[in-house]
Amino acid sequence: MSQSTEPKLPEEDVPESVTRRKTLISFGVFALAAAGSTGLYKYIADSKNALGVKRPLRLVLNENETVAKTYFSNTHLVPTFDPKQAARPARVNGYEGIKKPVADDWQLQVERSNAEPLLLSMDAIKALPKYEITYEFKCIEGWSQKQHWAGARLSDFLAIYKLGTRSGNAPNPDQPDDLFNHVGMETPDKGYYVGIDIESALHPQTLLAYENNGQPINAQHGAPLRLIIPVKYGVKNLKRIGRIFFSDARPRDFWAERGYDYYVGL
Amino acid sequence: MKRIVHKHPLAIRWFHWINFPMLFVMIWSGLLIYWAYDPYKIQIGDYVLLSFFPDSFYKALKVPFRLAEGMAWHWVFMWVFILNGILYVAYTVISGEWRHLVPDRRSFREAGQVVWYDLGLRKTQPPFVKYNGAQKIAYFTVMLMGIGSVLTGFAIYKPVQIAWLTTLLGGYEAARLEHFLLTVGFVLFFVVHVIQVARAGWHNFQSMITGFEVVKPNDPERPVSQPVAPTPDPTPPTQPALS
Numbered sequence: 001m002s003q004s005t006e007p008k009l010p011e012e013d014v015p016e017s018v019t020r021r022k023t024l025i026s027f028g029v030f031a032l033a034a035a036g037s038t039g040l041y042k043y044i045a046d047s048k049n050a051l052g053v054k055r056p057l058r059l060v061l062n063e064n065e066t067v068a069k070t071y072f073s074n075t076h077l078v079p080t081f082d083p084k085q086a087a088r089p090a091r092v093n094g095y096e097g098i099k100k101p102v103a104d105d106w107q108l109q110v111e112r113s114n115a116e117p118l119l120l121s122m123d124a125i126k127a128l129p130k131y132e133i134t135y136e137f138k139c140i141e142g143w144s145q146k147q148h149w150a151g152a153r154l155s156d157f158l159a160i161y162k163l164g165t166r167s168g169n170a171p172n173p174d175q176p177d178d179l180f181n182h183v184g185m186e187t188p189d190k191g192y193y194v195g196i197d198i199e200s201a202l203h204p205q206t207l208l209a210y211e212n213n214g215q216p217i218n219a220q221h222g223a224p225l226r227l228i229i230p231v232k233y234g235v236k237n238l239k240r241i242g243r244i245f246f247s248d249a250r251p252r253d254f255w256a257e258r259g260y261d262y263y264v265g266l
Numbered sequence: 267m268k269r270i271v272h273k274h275p276l277a278i279r280w281f282h283w284i285n286f287p288m289l290f291v292m293i294w295s296g297l298l299i300y301w302a303y304d305p306y307k308i309q310i311g312d313y314v315l316l317s318f319f320p321d322s323f324y325k326a327l328k329v330p331f332r333l334a335e336g337m338a339w340h341w342v343f344m345w346v347f348i349l350n351g352i353l354y355v356a357y358t359v360i361s362g363e364w365r366h367l368v369p370d371r372r373s374f375r376e377a378g379q380v381v382w383y384d385l386g387l388r389k390t391q392p393p394f395v396k397y398n399g400a401q402k403i404a405y406f407t408v409m410l411m412g413i414g415s416v417l418t419g420f421a422i423y424k425p426v427q428i429a430w431l432t433t434l435l436g437g438y439e440a441a442r443l444e445h446f447l448l449t450v451g452f453v454l455f456f457v458v459h460v461i462q463v464a465r466a467g468w469h470n471f472q473s474m475i476t477g478f479e480v481v482k483p484n485d486p487e488r489p490v491s492q493p494v495a496p497t498p499d500p501t502p503p504t505q506p507a508l509s
Contacts, residue, residue: 006365006395010272011481019268019480026476030283037287057338064341071427078426079433136438138425141333142303144438231426259334261341266426 052259065197065263072265074203078230081134086148088213092220093139096254097192098240102223106188110161111245113168118161122224125208128152128160133205133230138266140233140255149228151209154183155202164198164246171202184251185227188242195251196229196236200265205230208241233264269481273396273473275363281354282474288347289452291339292415296449298336301329306446318446344419351412366396369406373399384465408455411448418445 043056050058108125110118132150157163159170165178172178183201186193200206209228210217217223222239229236235255245251256262274282301324308316324330358364369377376399382388391398397405421432421441435441463471473479 007362009396011269012272013267013269016268019270019478022478023472023476030475033283053334053338057342060342060345061338068424068427073427076427076429079429136425138438139303140337142299142442143305255334259338261337266424 049259051257051262061261061263064261065265068263068265069197069199072199072231074199078133078135078205078266081136081146083132083134083148083213085146086134086213087145089218090137090147090212090221091143091145093141093234095220097187097189097238098219098222099191100189102219102240103188106224106242108225108241109243110163111243112163113166113246115168118163122210125152125157125210125225128156131207132211133207133228135205135230137230137237138233140235140260140264148213149207149209150211150214151207151225151228153204154206154208154227154229155204157208158202163244164201171198180246181248182246182251184245184247185238185241186243187238187240190242192238192254193252194227194236194238195253195256195262196232197263197265198246200229200231203229203231231266233266235260236264270478271481272478274477275357275361276477277357277361278354278363279474279477281350281357284346284350285354288343288350289456291343292347293449293452295336295339295343297327297329298332299340300446301336302333306443341423344416347412348416351409351416355409367402367406367409369399369402373402375399377403384462404455404458408452411451411455415445415448415452418442418448421445 044054047055049055053061108118108120110120112118129152130150131153132148134146134148136144137147138144155171162168162170164171164180164183166180167178169178179198181198183196183198184193185196207228209226210224212218212221217226222241225241226239227237227241250256250262253262300318304318306318307314358367376392376394378399379388379392380398380400383391394401417431418435418441420428421435422438422445425432425438425441432438432441435444469479
Protein backbone atom coordinates (compact mmCIF):
# COMPACT_ATOMS: atom_id res chain seq x y z
CA MET A 1 0.00 0.00 0.00
CA SER A 2 1.36 3.42 -0.85
CA GLN A 3 0.99 6.43 1.35
CA SER A 4 -1.81 7.72 -0.83
CA THR A 5 -4.09 5.14 0.81
CA GLU A 6 -3.45 6.67 4.23
CA PRO A 7 -6.48 8.88 4.83
CA LYS A 8 -6.09 12.40 6.14
CA LEU A 9 -6.91 12.94 9.78
CA PRO A 10 -10.37 14.42 10.29
CA GLU A 11 -10.40 18.14 11.03
CA GLU A 12 -13.04 20.32 12.59
CA ASP A 13 -13.63 23.98 13.43
CA VAL A 14 -14.76 24.38 17.02
CA PRO A 15 -15.11 27.32 19.41
CA GLU A 16 -12.27 27.74 21.87
CA SER A 17 -14.66 26.94 24.73
CA VAL A 18 -15.11 23.46 23.25
CA THR A 19 -11.38 22.69 23.07
CA ARG A 20 -11.00 23.97 26.62
CA ARG A 21 -13.84 21.78 27.90
CA LYS A 22 -12.59 18.69 26.00
CA THR A 23 -9.09 19.18 27.39
CA LEU A 24 -10.38 19.56 30.93
CA ILE A 25 -12.53 16.42 30.73
CA SER A 26 -9.76 14.36 29.13
CA PHE A 27 -7.21 15.32 31.75
CA GLY A 28 -9.80 14.73 34.49
CA VAL A 29 -10.45 11.21 33.27
CA PHE A 30 -6.72 10.64 32.84
CA ALA A 31 -6.07 11.70 36.44
CA LEU A 32 -8.90 9.48 37.69
CA ALA A 33 -7.54 6.48 35.75
CA ALA A 34 -4.05 7.13 37.11
CA ALA A 35 -5.44 7.36 40.65
CA GLY A 36 -7.47 4.19 40.03
CA SER A 37 -4.48 2.16 38.93
CA THR A 38 -2.41 3.49 41.83
CA GLY A 39 -5.30 2.46 44.08
CA LEU A 40 -5.32 -1.02 42.56
CA TYR A 41 -1.60 -1.32 43.23
CA LYS A 42 -2.05 -0.12 46.82
CA TYR A 43 -4.93 -2.56 47.30
CA ILE A 44 -2.77 -5.50 46.21
CA ALA A 45 0.33 -4.32 48.07
CA ASP A 46 -1.63 -3.79 51.30
CA SER A 47 -3.50 -7.12 51.08
CA LYS A 48 -2.78 -9.90 53.53
CA ASN A 49 -0.61 -12.75 52.38
CA ALA A 50 -2.12 -16.06 51.38
CA LEU A 51 0.68 -18.65 51.64
CA GLY A 52 3.44 -16.09 51.31
CA VAL A 53 2.00 -14.08 48.43
CA LYS A 54 -0.55 -11.26 48.29
CA ARG A 55 -4.05 -12.70 48.46
CA PRO A 56 -5.42 -11.16 45.21
CA LEU A 57 -2.42 -12.53 43.31
CA ARG A 58 -2.88 -15.98 44.90
CA LEU A 59 -6.52 -16.03 43.80
CA VAL A 60 -5.55 -15.37 40.17
CA LEU A 61 -2.74 -17.96 40.33
CA ASN A 62 -5.35 -20.49 41.43
CA GLU A 63 -7.58 -19.46 38.53
CA ASN A 64 -4.61 -19.95 36.21
CA GLU A 65 -4.63 -23.60 37.30
CA THR A 66 -8.24 -23.89 36.15
CA VAL A 67 -7.26 -22.37 32.79
CA ALA A 68 -4.24 -24.68 32.47
CA LYS A 69 -6.40 -27.75 33.15
CA THR A 70 -8.61 -26.96 30.17
CA TYR A 71 -5.73 -27.72 27.79
CA PHE A 72 -3.77 -30.19 29.92
CA SER A 73 -3.54 -33.54 28.21
CA ASN A 74 -1.78 -36.83 28.81
CA THR A 75 -0.96 -36.79 25.11
CA HIS A 76 1.06 -33.59 25.52
CA LEU A 77 4.50 -34.98 26.21
CA VAL A 78 7.72 -33.32 27.22
CA PRO A 79 10.21 -33.49 24.31
CA THR A 80 12.75 -36.26 24.87
CA PHE A 81 16.39 -36.56 23.84
CA ASP A 82 19.12 -39.12 23.32
CA PRO A 83 20.48 -40.23 26.74
CA LYS A 84 23.97 -39.34 25.44
CA GLN A 85 22.98 -35.67 25.69
CA ALA A 86 22.18 -35.94 29.39
CA ALA A 87 24.26 -34.02 31.94
CA ARG A 88 26.70 -36.17 33.95
CA PRO A 89 26.20 -35.79 36.81
CA ALA A 90 22.78 -34.15 36.92
CA ARG A 91 22.74 -30.83 38.76
CA VAL A 92 21.87 -30.91 42.47
CA ASN A 93 19.96 -27.91 43.80
CA GLY A 94 18.59 -28.11 47.33
CA TYR A 95 18.82 -30.35 50.36
CA GLU A 96 15.51 -29.75 52.14
CA GLY A 97 14.24 -32.99 53.67
CA ILE A 98 17.43 -34.95 52.91
CA LYS A 99 19.92 -33.29 55.24
CA LYS A 100 20.41 -36.42 57.34
CA PRO A 101 21.36 -39.80 55.85
CA VAL A 102 18.50 -42.02 54.80
CA ALA A 103 17.52 -44.72 57.32
CA ASP A 104 18.72 -48.26 56.56
CA ASP A 105 15.20 -49.59 57.03
CA TRP A 106 13.67 -47.17 54.52
CA GLN A 107 10.28 -48.22 53.27
CA LEU A 108 7.75 -46.43 51.13
CA GLN A 109 4.57 -45.78 53.07
CA VAL A 110 1.40 -45.31 51.02
CA GLU A 111 -1.94 -44.35 52.56
CA ARG A 112 -5.03 -46.20 51.29
CA SER A 113 -8.73 -45.65 51.65
CA ASN A 114 -10.38 -48.26 53.91
CA ALA A 115 -7.16 -50.19 54.40
CA GLU A 116 -3.96 -50.17 56.38
CA PRO A 117 -1.07 -48.18 54.86
CA LEU A 118 1.05 -50.07 52.37
CA LEU A 119 4.69 -50.50 53.29
CA LEU A 120 6.85 -51.24 50.28
CA SER A 121 10.51 -51.94 49.68
CA MET A 122 12.50 -50.86 46.62
CA ASP A 123 12.08 -54.36 45.19
CA ALA A 124 8.35 -53.79 44.91
CA ILE A 125 8.95 -50.60 42.89
CA LYS A 126 11.59 -52.25 40.71
CA ALA A 127 9.17 -55.09 39.95
CA LEU A 128 7.05 -52.62 37.96
CA PRO A 129 7.81 -52.00 34.26
CA LYS A 130 10.85 -49.75 33.96
CA TYR A 131 10.82 -46.61 31.83
CA GLU A 132 13.68 -44.30 30.89
CA ILE A 133 13.41 -40.67 30.01
CA THR A 134 15.92 -38.05 28.90
CA TYR A 135 14.31 -34.65 28.99
CA GLU A 136 14.99 -31.07 29.89
CA PHE A 137 14.56 -30.76 33.65
CA LYS A 138 13.30 -27.23 34.39
CA CYS A 139 14.00 -25.42 37.62
CA ILE A 140 11.64 -22.68 38.78
CA GLU A 141 14.74 -20.48 39.06
CA GLY A 142 14.94 -20.50 35.27
CA TRP A 143 17.75 -22.91 34.45
CA SER A 144 17.18 -26.18 32.65
CA GLN A 145 19.28 -29.24 32.01
CA LYS A 146 18.93 -32.42 29.98
CA GLN A 147 18.80 -35.29 32.45
CA HIS A 148 18.42 -39.04 32.16
CA TRP A 149 16.22 -40.82 34.67
CA ALA A 150 14.67 -44.27 34.95
CA GLY A 151 12.00 -45.76 37.15
CA ALA A 152 8.41 -46.92 37.30
CA ARG A 153 5.51 -44.92 36.03
CA LEU A 154 3.55 -43.45 38.92
CA SER A 155 0.37 -44.29 36.97
CA ASP A 156 1.40 -47.98 36.80
CA PHE A 157 2.14 -47.93 40.52
CA LEU A 158 -1.29 -46.47 41.33
CA ALA A 159 -2.99 -48.97 39.01
CA ILE A 160 -1.28 -52.08 40.36
CA TYR A 161 -1.65 -51.15 44.02
CA LYS A 162 -5.16 -49.72 43.48
CA LEU A 163 -4.34 -46.30 44.87
CA GLY A 164 -5.66 -42.78 44.55
CA THR A 165 -9.33 -43.72 44.41
CA ARG A 166 -12.18 -43.49 46.91
CA SER A 167 -13.44 -46.95 45.97
CA GLY A 168 -10.06 -48.60 46.45
CA ASN A 169 -10.08 -49.74 42.83
CA ALA A 170 -7.41 -48.93 40.29
CA PRO A 171 -7.75 -45.43 38.76
CA ASN A 172 -10.16 -45.59 35.85
CA PRO A 173 -10.14 -42.81 33.25
CA ASP A 174 -13.88 -43.38 32.74
CA GLN A 175 -14.56 -42.64 36.41
CA PRO A 176 -12.77 -39.37 37.15
CA ASP A 177 -15.03 -38.75 40.17
CA ASP A 178 -13.57 -41.81 41.88
CA LEU A 179 -10.12 -40.18 41.90
CA PHE A 180 -8.89 -38.00 44.72
CA ASN A 181 -7.94 -34.54 43.44
CA HIS A 182 -4.39 -34.57 44.75
CA VAL A 183 -1.42 -36.72 45.59
CA GLY A 184 0.72 -35.65 48.52
CA MET A 185 4.33 -36.72 49.05
CA GLU A 186 6.75 -36.15 51.92
CA THR A 187 10.33 -36.96 52.79
CA PRO A 188 10.72 -39.38 55.75
CA ASP A 189 11.65 -36.47 58.05
CA LYS A 190 8.75 -34.36 56.67
CA GLY A 191 11.28 -31.63 55.95
CA TYR A 192 10.10 -31.36 52.34
CA TYR A 193 6.63 -31.98 50.98
CA VAL A 194 4.70 -31.45 47.78
CA GLY A 195 1.14 -31.62 46.55
CA ILE A 196 0.37 -32.61 42.98
CA ASP A 197 -2.90 -32.59 41.07
CA ILE A 198 -3.95 -36.12 40.15
CA GLU A 199 -3.93 -35.40 36.38
CA SER A 200 -0.24 -34.53 36.50
CA ALA A 201 0.47 -37.53 38.74
CA LEU A 202 -1.15 -39.84 36.16
CA HIS A 203 0.75 -38.28 33.23
CA PRO A 204 2.62 -41.08 31.44
CA GLN A 205 6.00 -39.35 31.89
CA THR A 206 5.69 -39.05 35.67
CA LEU A 207 8.10 -41.54 37.23
CA LEU A 208 8.99 -42.97 40.61
CA ALA A 209 12.67 -42.79 39.70
CA TYR A 210 15.46 -44.91 41.11
CA GLU A 211 18.17 -44.48 38.45
CA ASN A 212 20.07 -41.50 37.10
CA ASN A 213 22.37 -42.00 34.10
CA GLY A 214 21.92 -45.76 34.48
CA GLN A 215 23.12 -45.82 38.11
CA PRO A 216 21.08 -46.01 41.32
CA ILE A 217 20.36 -42.42 42.32
CA ASN A 218 22.76 -41.03 44.89
CA ALA A 219 21.96 -39.50 48.27
CA GLN A 220 22.00 -35.92 46.97
CA HIS A 221 19.44 -36.79 44.29
CA GLY A 222 17.18 -38.44 46.84
CA ALA A 223 18.13 -42.11 47.10
CA PRO A 224 16.57 -44.57 47.05
CA LEU A 225 13.41 -43.25 45.37
CA ARG A 226 12.40 -39.83 44.09
CA LEU A 227 9.72 -38.28 41.97
CA ILE A 228 10.46 -37.21 38.40
CA ILE A 229 7.55 -35.24 37.05
CA PRO A 230 8.41 -33.46 33.76
CA VAL A 231 5.06 -31.61 33.64
CA LYS A 232 6.15 -29.61 36.71
CA TYR A 233 9.05 -27.40 37.72
CA GLY A 234 11.81 -29.08 39.72
CA VAL A 235 10.31 -27.97 43.05
CA LYS A 236 7.66 -30.71 42.75
CA ASN A 237 10.24 -33.44 42.00
CA LEU A 238 10.43 -34.60 45.61
CA LYS A 239 13.58 -36.49 46.62
CA ARG A 240 13.69 -39.48 48.98
CA ILE A 241 9.96 -40.21 49.03
CA GLY A 242 8.89 -41.36 52.50
CA ARG A 243 5.14 -41.21 52.38
CA ILE A 244 2.49 -40.90 49.67
CA PHE A 245 -1.13 -39.99 50.40
CA PHE A 246 -4.23 -38.84 48.55
CA SER A 247 -6.71 -36.07 49.28
CA ASP A 248 -9.20 -33.76 47.65
CA ALA A 249 -7.89 -30.71 49.47
CA ARG A 250 -4.47 -29.51 48.39
CA PRO A 251 -1.76 -31.25 50.41
CA ARG A 252 0.65 -28.79 51.96
CA ASP A 253 3.49 -27.82 49.65
CA PHE A 254 6.90 -26.57 50.74
CA TRP A 255 7.43 -23.89 48.10
CA ALA A 256 3.77 -22.89 47.75
CA GLU A 257 3.94 -21.99 51.46
CA ARG A 258 6.83 -19.70 50.54
CA GLY A 259 4.88 -17.66 48.01
CA TYR A 260 5.21 -19.75 44.86
CA ASP A 261 2.33 -20.82 42.66
CA TYR A 262 0.91 -24.12 43.84
CA TYR A 263 0.26 -25.70 40.45
CA VAL A 264 3.51 -24.77 38.63
CA GLY A 265 2.45 -26.95 35.68
CA LEU A 266 4.58 -26.78 32.57
CA MET B 267 -12.95 29.42 16.35
CA LYS B 268 -10.15 26.93 16.42
CA ARG B 269 -9.28 24.36 13.81
CA ILE B 270 -8.56 21.02 15.46
CA VAL B 271 -7.34 17.75 14.02
CA HIS B 272 -8.64 14.54 15.59
CA LYS B 273 -5.42 12.59 16.00
CA HIS B 274 -5.89 9.68 18.42
CA PRO B 275 -9.25 7.87 18.73
CA LEU B 276 -10.47 7.37 22.31
CA ALA B 277 -9.91 3.59 22.18
CA ILE B 278 -6.29 3.99 21.12
CA ARG B 279 -5.67 6.39 24.01
CA TRP B 280 -7.08 3.88 26.51
CA PHE B 281 -5.04 1.02 25.03
CA HIS B 282 -1.91 3.18 25.14
CA TRP B 283 -2.26 4.31 28.72
CA ILE B 284 -3.34 0.91 30.03
CA ASN B 285 -0.36 -0.64 28.30
CA PHE B 286 2.10 1.75 29.97
CA PRO B 287 1.67 0.51 33.59
CA MET B 288 1.07 -3.08 32.39
CA LEU B 289 4.35 -3.16 30.49
CA PHE B 290 6.04 -1.63 33.51
CA VAL B 291 4.67 -4.34 35.83
CA MET B 292 5.66 -7.07 33.36
CA ILE B 293 9.21 -5.75 32.97
CA TRP B 294 9.69 -5.17 36.69
CA SER B 295 8.32 -8.59 37.71
CA GLY B 296 10.26 -10.12 34.82
CA LEU B 297 13.44 -8.68 36.31
CA LEU B 298 12.61 -10.27 39.69
CA ILE B 299 12.26 -13.62 37.86
CA TYR B 300 15.34 -13.19 35.69
CA TRP B 301 17.55 -12.51 38.74
CA ALA B 302 17.13 -16.12 39.94
CA TYR B 303 18.99 -17.33 36.83
CA ASP B 304 20.81 -14.47 35.11
CA PRO B 305 23.35 -15.91 32.68
CA TYR B 306 23.10 -13.41 29.82
CA LYS B 307 26.00 -11.17 28.94
CA ILE B 308 27.66 -9.56 25.97
CA GLN B 309 31.18 -10.85 25.73
CA ILE B 310 34.05 -10.28 23.31
CA GLY B 311 36.53 -13.10 23.75
CA ASP B 312 37.05 -13.25 27.51
CA TYR B 313 36.13 -9.62 28.03
CA VAL B 314 32.63 -9.09 29.40
CA LEU B 315 31.36 -5.94 27.76
CA LEU B 316 27.98 -5.90 29.45
CA SER B 317 26.58 -8.25 32.07
CA PHE B 318 22.83 -8.59 32.58
CA PHE B 319 22.96 -7.47 35.33
CA PRO B 320 25.67 -6.27 37.72
CA ASP B 321 25.03 -6.81 41.43
CA SER B 322 24.96 -3.07 42.05
CA PHE B 323 22.08 -2.76 39.60
CA TYR B 324 20.09 -5.49 41.37
CA LYS B 325 20.84 -3.99 44.75
CA ALA B 326 19.80 -0.49 43.74
CA LEU B 327 16.46 -1.79 42.46
CA LYS B 328 15.94 -4.19 45.41
CA VAL B 329 15.67 -7.16 43.06
CA PRO B 330 17.36 -10.06 44.92
CA PHE B 331 15.37 -12.96 46.43
CA ARG B 332 11.98 -11.93 45.08
CA LEU B 333 11.42 -14.73 42.52
CA ALA B 334 8.10 -15.91 43.98
CA GLU B 335 6.77 -12.37 44.13
CA GLY B 336 7.90 -11.67 40.58
CA MET B 337 6.25 -14.82 39.24
CA ALA B 338 2.98 -13.97 40.96
CA TRP B 339 2.79 -10.47 39.48
CA HIS B 340 3.96 -11.73 36.09
CA TRP B 341 1.36 -14.51 35.89
CA VAL B 342 -1.47 -12.23 37.01
CA PHE B 343 -0.89 -9.14 34.92
CA MET B 344 0.07 -11.06 31.78
CA TRP B 345 -3.67 -11.53 31.23
CA VAL B 346 -4.31 -7.77 31.25
CA PHE B 347 -1.33 -7.20 28.97
CA ILE B 348 -2.55 -9.88 26.54
CA LEU B 349 -6.19 -8.75 26.59
CA ASN B 350 -5.23 -5.11 26.06
CA GLY B 351 -2.99 -6.14 23.17
CA ILE B 352 -5.68 -8.24 21.50
CA LEU B 353 -8.23 -5.43 21.80
CA TYR B 354 -5.70 -2.93 20.42
CA VAL B 355 -4.88 -5.04 17.39
CA ALA B 356 -8.55 -5.85 16.76
CA TYR B 357 -9.53 -2.18 17.01
CA THR B 358 -6.67 -1.07 14.79
CA VAL B 359 -7.67 -3.57 12.10
CA ILE B 360 -11.44 -3.04 12.25
CA SER B 361 -11.39 0.75 12.51
CA GLY B 362 -8.97 1.18 9.63
CA GLU B 363 -6.53 2.89 11.99
CA TRP B 364 -3.90 0.45 10.69
CA ARG B 365 -3.59 2.66 7.60
CA HIS B 366 -1.83 5.22 9.79
CA LEU B 367 0.37 2.62 11.42
CA VAL B 368 1.57 -0.04 9.00
CA PRO B 369 4.79 1.05 7.28
CA ASP B 370 5.24 0.65 3.55
CA ARG B 371 8.29 0.74 1.30
CA ARG B 372 8.29 4.53 1.34
CA SER B 373 8.38 4.56 5.18
CA PHE B 374 11.92 3.20 5.28
CA ARG B 375 13.34 5.96 3.06
CA GLU B 376 11.29 8.47 5.00
CA ALA B 377 12.58 7.11 8.31
CA GLY B 378 16.13 7.78 7.18
CA GLN B 379 15.23 11.35 6.35
CA VAL B 380 13.54 11.74 9.75
CA VAL B 381 16.69 10.54 11.50
CA TRP B 382 18.82 13.04 9.54
CA TYR B 383 16.34 15.75 10.45
CA ASP B 384 16.36 14.77 14.15
CA LEU B 385 20.16 14.84 14.16
CA GLY B 386 20.08 18.33 12.69
CA LEU B 387 21.67 17.19 9.43
CA ARG B 388 18.60 17.94 7.32
CA LYS B 389 16.55 21.14 7.25
CA THR B 390 13.09 19.78 6.60
CA GLN B 391 11.34 16.60 7.52
CA PRO B 392 9.32 14.73 4.93
CA PRO B 393 5.56 15.34 4.98
CA PHE B 394 3.38 12.85 6.82
CA VAL B 395 -0.26 12.38 7.79
CA LYS B 396 -0.33 10.99 11.35
CA TYR B 397 3.01 9.29 11.94
CA ASN B 398 6.22 9.81 10.01
CA GLY B 399 8.05 6.84 8.52
CA ALA B 400 10.26 6.35 11.56
CA GLN B 401 7.25 6.39 13.87
CA LYS B 402 5.37 3.90 11.72
CA ILE B 403 8.28 1.49 11.76
CA ALA B 404 8.83 1.92 15.51
CA TYR B 405 5.18 1.61 16.56
CA PHE B 406 4.45 -1.27 14.21
CA THR B 407 7.59 -3.10 15.33
CA VAL B 408 6.77 -2.62 19.01
CA MET B 409 3.33 -4.11 18.34
CA LEU B 410 4.98 -7.14 16.71
CA MET B 411 7.35 -7.33 19.68
CA GLY B 412 4.32 -7.47 21.98
CA ILE B 413 3.04 -10.49 20.05
CA GLY B 414 6.54 -11.96 20.24
CA SER B 415 6.67 -11.50 24.00
CA VAL B 416 3.35 -13.28 24.45
CA LEU B 417 4.43 -16.19 22.22
CA THR B 418 7.90 -16.59 23.76
CA GLY B 419 6.31 -16.12 27.17
CA PHE B 420 3.87 -18.99 26.66
CA ALA B 421 6.69 -21.09 25.23
CA ILE B 422 8.49 -20.90 28.59
CA TYR B 423 5.30 -20.85 30.69
CA LYS B 424 3.91 -24.14 29.28
CA PRO B 425 6.81 -25.87 27.51
CA VAL B 426 5.17 -29.29 27.85
CA GLN B 427 1.51 -28.56 27.14
CA ILE B 428 2.45 -26.21 24.26
CA ALA B 429 5.69 -27.99 23.39
CA TRP B 430 5.17 -27.36 19.65
CA LEU B 431 5.45 -23.62 20.23
CA THR B 432 8.57 -24.00 22.36
CA THR B 433 10.14 -26.21 19.70
CA LEU B 434 9.14 -23.77 16.96
CA LEU B 435 10.94 -20.97 18.82
CA GLY B 436 14.12 -23.02 19.05
CA GLY B 437 13.58 -24.76 22.39
CA TYR B 438 13.12 -23.78 26.01
CA GLU B 439 16.44 -22.03 26.53
CA ALA B 440 16.20 -20.15 23.23
CA ALA B 441 12.66 -19.01 24.02
CA ARG B 442 13.79 -17.66 27.39
CA LEU B 443 16.59 -15.68 25.70
CA GLU B 444 14.17 -14.39 23.04
CA HIS B 445 11.74 -13.32 25.76
CA PHE B 446 14.59 -11.47 27.46
CA LEU B 447 15.83 -9.80 24.27
CA LEU B 448 12.34 -8.57 23.45
CA THR B 449 12.18 -7.05 26.92
CA VAL B 450 15.48 -5.25 26.31
CA GLY B 451 13.88 -4.04 23.09
CA PHE B 452 10.88 -2.64 24.99
CA VAL B 453 13.17 -0.80 27.38
CA LEU B 454 15.15 0.71 24.49
CA PHE B 455 11.91 1.63 22.73
CA PHE B 456 10.66 3.26 25.92
CA VAL B 457 13.80 5.39 26.30
CA VAL B 458 13.70 6.61 22.68
CA HIS B 459 9.93 7.10 22.82
CA VAL B 460 10.09 9.29 25.93
CA ILE B 461 12.94 11.36 24.51
CA GLN B 462 11.10 11.87 21.22
CA VAL B 463 7.83 12.75 22.95
CA ALA B 464 9.68 15.26 25.13
CA ARG B 465 11.30 16.74 22.00
CA ALA B 466 8.00 16.93 20.17
CA GLY B 467 6.59 19.03 22.99
CA TRP B 468 3.42 19.50 24.96
CA HIS B 469 1.21 20.13 21.93
CA ASN B 470 1.90 16.62 20.66
CA PHE B 471 1.93 14.95 24.08
CA GLN B 472 -1.44 16.27 25.20
CA SER B 473 -3.08 14.80 22.07
CA MET B 474 -2.45 11.31 23.50
CA ILE B 475 -4.74 12.38 26.36
CA THR B 476 -7.26 14.67 24.66
CA GLY B 477 -7.20 13.02 21.26
CA PHE B 478 -6.93 16.27 19.30
CA GLU B 479 -4.42 18.94 18.41
CA VAL B 480 -5.14 22.54 17.56
CA VAL B 481 -3.89 23.12 14.03
CA LYS B 482 -1.25 25.78 13.68
CA PRO B 483 -1.05 27.14 10.13
CA ASN B 484 2.19 26.26 8.35
CA ASP B 485 3.63 24.38 11.33
CA PRO B 486 7.20 23.38 10.36
CA GLU B 487 6.94 20.48 12.85
CA ARG B 488 3.90 19.10 11.06
CA PRO B 489 4.36 19.30 7.32
CA VAL B 490 1.07 18.01 6.04
CA SER B 491 1.23 15.76 3.03
CA GLN B 492 -1.33 16.31 0.33
CA PRO B 493 -3.14 13.13 -0.65
CA VAL B 494 -1.93 12.05 -4.08
CA ALA B 495 -5.28 10.64 -5.07
CA PRO B 496 -7.97 12.32 -2.99
CA THR B 497 -10.36 9.40 -3.14
CA PRO B 498 -12.67 9.57 -0.14
CA ASP B 499 -12.13 6.63 2.16
CA PRO B 500 -15.30 4.66 2.88
CA THR B 501 -14.13 3.97 6.43
CA PRO B 502 -12.69 7.03 8.11
CA PRO B 503 -10.19 5.92 10.71
CA THR B 504 -11.87 7.54 13.67
CA GLN B 505 -15.17 5.81 13.05
CA PRO B 506 -15.31 2.07 13.65
CA ALA B 507 -16.29 0.28 10.47
CA LEU B 508 -19.23 -1.29 12.28
CA SER B 509 -20.99 2.02 12.77
